Amino acid sequence: MHDPSDPPCHAAGLGAAIKLDYKRIRMNLSEGPSMKATYREVKADILSKITKGHWAPGSLIPNEVELAESYGCARATVNRAMRELADDGLIERRRKAGTRVRSSPVRQARFDIPLVRREIEDKGAEYRYSLASRSIEGAPDWLRARLQLEAGAEALHLVCMHYADGDPFQHEDRWINLGALPQAADADFTQTGPNEWLVATIPFSTAEISFSATLADRALAEYLACDTGAPLFTVERATWFEGDANTFVRLTYRPGHRMTTRY
């Protein structure tokens, strides 16, 4: 994930394809300090020792000073390689105890959370947006619970649709906390979606996101032009900015949608 050669959208580069400098092709990193190694080469070499089983899961790796000597580089260089491997979940480091190969590597995947517009345009399809309904309501109990809002909090409730080449792609059911974002009441959501407005207004926030499967009820089926009872992939997201909840959204995708990544 640090490696600039990783594809930008995916993660945890196990296959750290390093750009090979042909001057270095002949060197055998496992042997002597024939040439100084870069941190990427060190990282790649250690990685291969792990994946090829030379260093078994759970076993202790030489310490940084020793590795630096054997690779013929500075300790800081080894340190960076090891730190990234630790971030990638492949090794475990503890002071005094040393560094070990993880017995069962942490499996983690990183997902991009794109704006719908980009998601659609990246497919090469034409994006279209439409606002289905807009109202200001007292926040219902489930929403107040979810966002930790006070009793009596008011929210802007929007229902929108996103289309790809004219076909329904995603249904958006959004609540904006007017206590934190009163200016949302004056925003015009008929031309662009609330997501784009929010990104422009509060670009940096923390979020809680969850994925699940839901059944198409009558209304959703009509919006998404699918059968009632279809299984739909759903994303819910709540975001906060400086402690205040500002929005909750439920995004429901058309049938068959998948979210994919590599790691």
Place this chain on the structure above:
Amino acid sequence: MHDPSDPPCHAAGLGAAIKLDYKRIRMNLSEGPSMKATYREVKADILSKITKGHWAPGSLIPNEVELAESYGCARATVNRAMRELADDGLIERRRKAGTRVRSSPVRQARFDIPLVRREIEDKGAEYRYSLASRSIEGAPDWLRARLQLEAGAEALHLVCMHYADGDPFQHEDRWINLGALPQAADADFTQTGPNEWLVATIPFSTAEISFSATLADRALAEYLACDTGAPLFTVERATWFEGDANTFVRLTYRPGHRMTTRY
């Protein structure tokens, strides 16, 4: 994601809560080089400048040398702070062009992909495993396509169930490529699941993972003790080791399952 103070399982620490050294409490990082700053302090300070709007999205940030002077630290220290912010998707760096605040930050979330056993035991429930069926079959066409297997490839097909406190939790439909893992044919999957065997056998591999929603058919409904037609959250994963596909699995969760994270 680099910050050791982040919770271990989640990601992209926007709220980089740094452990405050009380000796430093009085210093104002935005002012002079009254005291040397650590990379975490630099990172936190830059982050706050961004989130609080002092540095607008799209705007240019001072270069490393200038920042190092204003924070009273070495350029390498600023570099590490900035590199991590770039990894977190908050800023964009280009040689010669300098560093800019991302106009719309890259939203990405990191998910842990736990073993089912851990997932269940972490809930405080008792884990139970059961093998429902086992057979060696020619790989069906869809599987050969998905894993890029040759015609005539043989696969071990396993169907398993995972229970939490006796209730069905997850249905596992797994195919193991016997071309790459012939020893799987001799493994005993009656006591422990194929996942644990695979982790022990080929701990490091690359994977493609995808999430979707599927409908419970008759068989799934019986396995999961739910109604036919229930919407089920599904994870599919294919893994490769050194270019050879070794397994494909479809994991279907009991109704109502959610996968959640923060970022």
Place this chain on the structure above:
DNA sequence: CAGTGGTCTAGACCACTGA
């Protein structure tokens, strides 16, 4: 070609933590 980030170094001190 010049400005910016990318990386490396040799050495230093610090912080944790296992024995």
Place this chain on the structure above:
DNA sequence: CAGTGGTCTAGACCACTGT
């Protein structure tokens, strides 16, 4: 208390890339 990783430095050279 001693060994290991965590971080910082001051300086250097390199690799891109905008102008």
